[in-house]
Amino acid sequence: MGRDADCYRRYLDGDDDGLREIIDIYYNGLILFINGIVKDQSAAEDILEDTFVKLAVRKYEYNGKASFKTWLYTIARNSAINYLKRNRNRISDQPVEEYIMLSDGTDVEKEFLRTEQNTELRRAMEKLKPDYYQVLYLAYFEDMDIENTARIMGRTKRQISNLLYNAKSSLRSVMEKAGFQYENI
Numbered sequence: 001m002g003r004d005a006d007c008y009r010r011y012l013d014g015d016d017d018g019l020r021e022i023i024d025i026y027y028n029g030l031i032l033f034i035n036g037i038v039k040d041q042s043a044a045e046d047i048l049e050d051t052f053v054k055l056a057v058r059k060y061e062y063n064g065k066a067s068f069k070t071w072l073y074t075i076a077r078n079s080a081i082n083y084l085k086r087n088r089n090r091i092s093d094q095p096v097e098e099y100i101m102l103s104d105g106t107d108v109e110k111e112f113l114r115t116e117q118n119t120e121l122r123r124a125m126e127k128l129k130p131d132y133y134q135v136l137y138l139a140y141f142e143d144m145d146i147e148n149t150a151r152i153m154g155r156t157k158r159q160i161s162n163l164l165y166n167a168k169s170s171l172r173s174v175m176e177k178a179g180f181q182y183e184n185i
Contacts, residue, residue, distance in 0.1 A: 005068040011056075023052055026069075029142055030076050036126065036133050037080040047083055051076040070148040077134070077152055124174045132167035139164060 004025055011018030030051065035044035054075050062071050125133050134153060138144040144152070150160045 002068060004072075005064070008055075008062065008068055019052075019056060022055070022072075026072060030073070032141070033073065033134075033137055034076055034080050036137055037077065037130055038083055039126075043083055043087070044080075047076065047079045050079050054079070066151050067148060069142070070144070070151050073138070073142070073144075074152045120175070120178070121171075124171055124178065127174050128167060128170055131163060132170055135160060135163045136167050136171060 004022055007018040007021040007025070009018070011022070027048070031044055031048050034047050034051075035041060038044055038047065051072070055072065058075075062068065066074075125136055128136070131153070135149060138149045138152060146157045146160050146164075149164075150157045153160065153163075155163070
């Protein structure tokens with residue numbers, strides 16, 4: 001069991017600090033992931049809050065079959081997709097880096113993506129289809145394996161492998177058009 005699952009187990013046993021630690025662990029990554037889906041910082045914050053509320057309310061739904069991180073990202077993704085379904089006509093195309101801020105004012109983009117190369121990669125990823133963005137984000141920024149990515153996205157491992165291949169090809173194309181070469185794609 002990982003640190004996050006231990007924190008959740010403590011929370012289930014009545015220690016509210018366990019939930020606070022989970023929020024500290026996942027806040028930055030989840031806000032970037034959700035914002036990449038909905039393209040609206042305010043909505044991403046609401047969805048993130050909703051995700052943590054669901055985590056607190058669905059205390060006994062985590063069964064340990066998947067990693068805790070996979071379970072949490074699945075909740076966040078489903079919440080983001082439900083938001084998109086409810087608000088199809090009000091989706092914003094505002095770039096992520098202009099709006100993502102930690103509560104203390106620290107720029108998450110600079111903290112989370114330290115090099116210019118990763119910043120360019122994120123900008124290029126924002127131009128991709130939502131499924132491509134999600135599979136690349138989970139694989140490269142969250143270090144998810146094919147199996148956990150498949151669980152989060154509700155697809156088979158083979159579908160994720162194909163999606164990842166196509167997403168990488170599309171990303172290469174976007175980056176080449178921008179005149180940027182990224183050797184790890």
